[in-house]
Amino acid sequence: MLSAKLILTVLAFIAISSAAPSPEAGLAPRVSAAITVCTGSLNPSQGCLEIPVVSDACINFIGGLTFFNKEVSSSKIPGGFVCTFFEDFGCSTDDGVALLTGGSWNMEEVEGLAGIENFNDLTSSISCSPV
Secondary structure (H helix, E strand, O other), X not given: OOOHHHHHHHHHHHHHHHHOOOHHHOOOOOOOOEEEEEOOOOOOOOOEEXXXXXXXXXXXXXXXXXXXXXXXXXEEEEEEEEEEEEOOHHHOOOOOEEEEEEEEEEOOOEEEOOXXXXXXXXXXXXXXXXX
């Protein structure tokens, strides 16, 4: 004869197992996208840092990111995103702006408001969003 304790343990296990979400339910963990900015080259990597993409948030190169203020020479944008690199803090469009889509970029030749521009060592803030 089965003990009451064994029966309760089996029932508890079944209840917990059936309550856990499955990957098929669309609740699989998601990995956050990140852009890479470098004070040197992307390959080989020189002075690079990955920055998580927070959609439509302005990221100023201040505090722990001060090292990158007016020093970004190359970048890598994940597919499906567009990032705007701003010459000023606060993602202000008062001065220069570079618009980058998914791919690797040398900041000496990027798409600006007036066509291809040299945006090397000009970035003070960035903002990214999904395409």
